[in-house]
Amino acid sequence: MTVFDQHKPTLFAVAYKMTKNAMDAEDILQDVFLAYSRQDATTIANPENYLVKAVMHRCLSLLEARKKTVYPGIDLPSPLFQERFSYIHDRDISFALLILLQTLNPLERAVFILRETLSYDYGEIAAILTLEQDHCRQLFHRAKERIAAGRRRYEPADEQRTALFHAFLEACSSGDTARLMTYLKEDITIYSDGGGKATAAQVPLTGRATAAAFLLGIYAKQNEKLTYSMTTINGEPGLICYDAAGAVDTVILVSVDEEGVQAVYFVRNPDKLR
Numbered sequence: 001m002t003v004f005d006q007h008k009p010t011l012f013a014v015a016y017k018m019t020k021n022a023m024d025a026e027d028i029l030q031d032v033f034l035a036y037s038r039q040d041a042t043t044i045a046n047p048e049n050y051l052v053k054a055v056m057h058r059c060l061s062l063l064e065a066r067k068k069t070v071y072p073g074i075d076l077p078s079p080l081f082q083e084r085f086s087y088i089h090d091r092d093i094s095f096a097l098l099i100l101l102q103t104l105n106p107l108e109r110a111v112f113i114l115r116e117t118l119s120y121d122y123g124e125i126a127a128i129l130t131l132e133q134d135h136c137r138q139l140f141h142r143a144k145e146r147i148a149a150g151r152r153r154y155e156p157a158d159e160q161r162t163a164l165f166h167a168f169l170e171a172c173s174s175g176d177t178a179r180l181m182t183y184l185k186e187d188i189t190i191y192s193d194g195g196g197k198a199t200a201a202q203v204p205l206t207g208r209a210t211a212a213a214f215l216l217g218i219y220a221k222q223n224e225k226l227t228y229s230m231t232t233i234n235g236e237p238g239l240i241c242y243d244a245a246g247a248v249d250t251v252i253l254v255s256v257d258e259e260g261v262q263a264v265y266f267v268r269n270p271d272k273l274r
Helices: 003-019 022-037 047-065 095-101 106-117 122-129 133-150 158-174 177-181 208-222
Strands: 184-193 227-233 236-242 248-257 260-267
Touching: 003 022, 003 047, 003 095, 003 106, 022 047, 047 106, 047 122, 095 106, 095 133, 095 248, 106 122, 106 133, 122 133, 158 177, 158 208, 158 236, 158 248, 158 260, 177 208, 184 208
Parallel strands: 184 260
Antiparallel strands: 227 236, 236 248, 248 260
């Protein structure tokens, strides 16, 4: 195994968390690999730090270049399919965390990832980001507070999460509004990302009754048009919907806590489903 391959899971996790896009993360890793392969490895004292720094700076440059880009509607992370990215199965890349990370500005996000995910000290973080250590501490403190405020209070076990996901899908297919609502939290929110290329709600839909009506309506309209398969997406149970030609039409992820389903994410932008 090469040095780059040894660190690839870490590098991809960093790039994916920073950009929330698997294709962008792969492109960044490819650029870094090509640049690294041209270096004299014997002159690099700490290959991981060198590679993480290279990845992080490319992420920040990409985010800066896209700062003024206006995305049509809700901009969700691209799904990460277990079959395609099995080598990072042990990384914390949950959809809910990715969404929380996007509430941070790029520097806050970078410091949080380096400190919380990679356990780098402030000296290492300052060197990577070319910042003062005190500034890094301030950025991390702000980021940690915002992430903590948005985190789920309760993380169900895998078996419990899978069972609730199955029950939720069965309730959707039943057409029974009362039954479905028993699985939905009062403040449930539905997010739908079409990227201007597929039909999607332009704003989040909030509330149990609104969510139940939307979910049952979607199922009634699409049940005969689409086929489905369950798989692991971002480390959690998810649903892939295929159109008549066998192409991926929609990816559905469900976020749950001890009280039930708190969020449902529909990713429909074809650019994020390739």
